Amino acid sequence: MHKKSLIVSILLIISFQLFAETPVRPKNIIIMIGDGMGVNYVSTEVLRNPQSPFREFSNSGFSITCSADKLITDSAAGATALLSGYRTKNGSVGSDSTGIPFKSILEYSQEKKFKTGIVVTCGLTHATPAALYASVKSRKEEFDIADQLIASDVDIFIGGGRKFFLPIEINGIREDGINLLKELSKHGYSYYDDYASLKKSLSTESKVAGIIEIDALPHASKRDYSLGDLTQIAINNLQKSENGFIMLVEGSQIDWAGHDNKADYAISEMEDFAKAVKVCIDFAMEDKNTLVLVTADHETGGMSIKKGSLDGSMELAFTHTSHTAEMVPVFSHGPGAELFKGILDNYEIGRRLIKLVNPEALFK
Ligand SMILES: [Zn+2]
Numbered sequence: 001m002h003k004k005s006l007i008v009s010i011l012l013i014i015s016f017q018l019f020a021e022t023p024v025r026p027k028n029i030i031i032m033i034g035d036g037m038g039v040n041y042v043s044t045e046v047l048r049n050p051q052s053p054f055r056e057f058s059n060s061g062f063s064i065t066c067s068a069d070k071l072i073t074d075s076a077a078g079a080t081a082l083l084s085g086y087r088t089k090n091g092s093v094g095s096d097s098t099g100i101p102f103k104s105i106l107e108y109s110q111e112k113k114f115k116t117g118i119v120v121t122c123g124l125t126h127a128t129p130a131a132l133y134a135s136v137k138s139r140k141e142e143f144d145i146a147d148q149l150i151a152s153d154v155d156i157f158i159g160g161g162r163k164f165f166l167p168i169e170i171n172g173i174r175e176d177g178i179n180l181l182k183e184l185s186k187h188g189y190s191y192y193d194d195y196a197s198l199k200k201s202l203s204t205e206s207k208v209a210g211i212i213e214i215d216a217l218p219h220a221s222k223r224d225y226s227l228g229d230l231t232q233i234a235i236n237n238l239q240k241s242e243n244g245f246i247m248l249v250e251g252s253q254i255d256w257a258g259h260d261n262k263a264d265y266a267i268s269e270m271e272d273f274a275k276a277v278k279v280c281i282d283f284a285m286e287d288k289n290t291l292v293l294v295t296a297d298h299e300t301g302g303m304s305i306k307k308g309s310l311d312g313s314m315e316l317a318f319t320h321t322s323h324t325a326e327m328v329p330v331f332s333h334g335p336g337a338e339l340f341k342g343i344l345d346n347y348e349i350g351r352r353l354i355k356l357v358n359p360e361a362l363f364k
Pocket of ligand 1: 036075255256259300323
């Protein structure tokens with residue numbers, strides 16, 4: 001072989017091996033959790049909507065959702081596994097059951113100077129979003145979790161749960177007299193207390209706190225804005241980041257519909273979540289450097305599609321009013337998406353996500 005072409009061949013082999021061993025890393029990562037969203041919840045959305053954005057994903061798989069101590073997880077342990085790469089006992093958030101904190105993908109991302117965002121339809125101190133930015137022994141420590149959110153330096157957060165930030169005297173439930181909303185400006189946030197004002201926020205604002213309800217957001221069917229609208233506001237802000245961003249989006253109330261065994265509620269929360277999935281997948285398709293991963297922390301209600309017709313009408317049945325151990329779906333699109341195919345343990349999904357942020361991350 002000619003000497004020059006031999007060198008070219010060797011270089012090609014070396015670069016091919018490097019490529020094969022190092023997954024392509026995305027600039028941006030969007031983690032979407034449908035709380036309680038088992039396979040049949042996604043089925044209701046896909047069967048009812050021929051244009052469902054769930055059809056756009058290039059890769060799919062399943063997640064085993066167990067916690068450290070139970071076959072059937074709660075949202076605190078489920079989200080902790082997905083966001084920190086460790087299983088913990090039910091009830092603990094971002095820490096083991098003695099309170100020793102795990103490092104979450106948020107901290108890895110902030111070390112790499114990514115911008116960060118959270119968009120949820122529950123209170124911002126609820127277990128799933130809390131697992132991103134807080135470490136507490138018990139998910140019930142929501143005042144402590146609120147303190148940790150303000151201190152977390154998340155660039156944009158949108159959701160409900162204002163009562164955990166305000167003292168009793170001014171429509172809150174804090175007994176310590178602290179008004180955490182006053183702390184927001186000290187930490188550089190522009191604060192918005194309803195959707196109408198948040199919508200007018202400028203994407204040039206560096207830090208945005210949208211705590212737009214006293215409690216959770218209204219049901220999707222009772223809002224004139226969608227989780228997709230909220231997600232778009234966050235993306236408009238975060239996409240300016242030169243270093244990339246990570247964002248958590250949660251369809252929080254899919255789980256509540258499952259607990260209540262309410263079919264209409266489940267279907268409309270899935271439609272709402274799908275609107276956010278569409279916003280994210282459209283962004284990723286255009287951007288071409290964003291990983292979108294959609295999964296659930298667990299299934300809720302043991303839901304099945306019992307009857308229906310091809311026009312999309314359906315009757316749902318529930319076997320339970322709590323969570324189940326059913327495996328949940330995992331959908332991914334974008335650079336690194338192939339890492340999330342097949343059957344994975346929930347904590348392994350967390351580890352793979354974190355390694356896309358920092359390949360040097362080590363796990364015990
Ligand atoms: Zn639940």
